[in-house]
Amino acid sequence: MILLERRPGLSMEEFVGxxxxxxxxxxxxxxxxxxxxxxxxxxxxxxxxxxGLREPEYDVITEVHFESREAFEENGGPMQNPAALAALIADEERLFDRDKKSRVIVQDHESDLPRDRATGGIL
Incomplete structure (x- = not known):
């Protein structure tokens, strides 16, 4: 996942669009x-x-899935091509506050929730 904040001066509508x-x-x-x-x-x-209402630190979480960790790591190769890298950075500078960009790998941990047998609802 990539946590991103829009560039200062960019409205939410402009950012999303x-x-x-x-x-x-x-x-x-x-x-x-x-x-x-x-x-x-x-x-x-x-x-x-x-x-109370508090503004989140980020505007979007970009979620990307790959078949495996190896596929994720291989994915970086095409992005390292100088022309691709220049295009991506230029576009990010137009859209994001790149100083606040954060990439993470997410490890899922699910909780088993107790269910009411009669209604199926969470207890």
């Missing part, structure tokens, strides 16, 4: 072995425990 119509196509072009590619917009919501 450009990301969806232009930047995403670069990702698809330069990372051909992705299995899944989505952009998850982050919008503030009131905290049910503390109240």
């Amino acid at each position: 450009y990301y969806d119509t232009h930047h995403a196509s670069l990702g698809v072009r330069f990372a051909p072995n992705m299995l899944h590619y989505s952009r998850n917009g982050l919008r503030p919501v009131a905290d049910v425990l503390e109240g």
Whole structure:
């Protein structure tokens, strides 16, 4: 996953529009072995425990899936081509605050939730 914040001065509408119509196509072009590619917009919501509304530190979490760790690592090769790298960086500078970009590998851990046998709802 990649945590991203939009460039200062860019409205949320401009950010989402450009990301969806232009930047995403670069990702698809330069990372051909992705299995899944989505952009998850982050919008503030009131905290049910503390109240109040706090702006998230990031505007989007980009989620990318690969068949394996090896496929993920191989994916970096095409992006290191000088022309591809220059195009990606130039486009990121137009869209993101690159100083705040953060890449992470996510390890899923699911909880088994106790269910009510009669209703199927969570206890």
